């Protein structure tokens with residue numbers, strides 16, 4: 265059996281795969297270009313990929329032997345899961361293991377944006393730190409403020425749990441109610457509009473689907489308080505990035521903390537880079553050594569299970585239309 269792995273992984277994960285399959289690992293630090301990916305999957309029975317690799321009809325058509333696609337991420341918007349299902353290819357991902365690490369980062373972005381840490385650090389490093397003065401770098405209080413969660417799944421819940429430690433009030437909007445959040449965190453389920461209108465901080469935790477693409481655009485940003493902060497550690501395309509830039513530039517919302525973008529890496533001519541009131545992280549939500557190592561092991565285990573025609577420990581079901 266043959267496996268193609270699109271990036272170098274921690275040794276234990278590669279050893280796990282090598283124990284059952286002849287394993288080809290993409291040798292470069294960046295993702296394989298589409299043509300190279302098509303070439304490498306030609307005789308592969310299994311593919312271990314990252315969210316930077318497009319697994320679409322075109323790729324699958326080049327991979328007649330493929331029986332498993334194992335994604336080292338929880339988000340699977342780069343994979344056409346329905347097309348995989350039509351070809352009898354099973355898909356796995358890495359849910360659960362990155363929940364708290366990602367919530368930690370989302371909360372860090374919330375705090376950094378609220379307290380203007382990016383701007384303050386840039387000034388300090390550039391020698392622009394003047395004398396202490398009453399409103400220098402004065403930002404927004406986090407404690408006792410209202411946090412609106414968009415998408416109360418695992419990560420949204422953990423974000424809300426962190427917020428309760430700061431005595432925040434929690435509103436949320438989600439397709440389904442979350443009784444645990446209502447019981448344990450006193451969270452209240454409201455509409456998206458009410459979440460936007462009432463919250464001091466709005467944090468996005470929904471997957472990218474046709475229904476959530478562009479969910480936060482000019483209208484939604486206009487509904488937010490002018491003092492509000494938007495946090496996005498979900499997927500960039502959930503937000504209309506141009507509309508967000510304009511809202512931040514014009515002071516229609518106060519600040520944003522972003523880990524994800526419509527196009528990644530963020531192009532260096534993106535206008536967001538000209539703004540002081542946005543904290544920008546390079547998609548590092550799950551980037552702790554322990555979590556990334558666990559994700560790699562889960563992805564390896566999913567791949568091996570698929571190669572051996574066993575049920576995947578973490579299989580992704582195709583979305584119902």
Ligand code: DGY
Pocket residue numbers: 315336337338339340362498549550
């Ligand atoms: C995911 O898993 O979907 C994150 O975006 C990367 O960890």
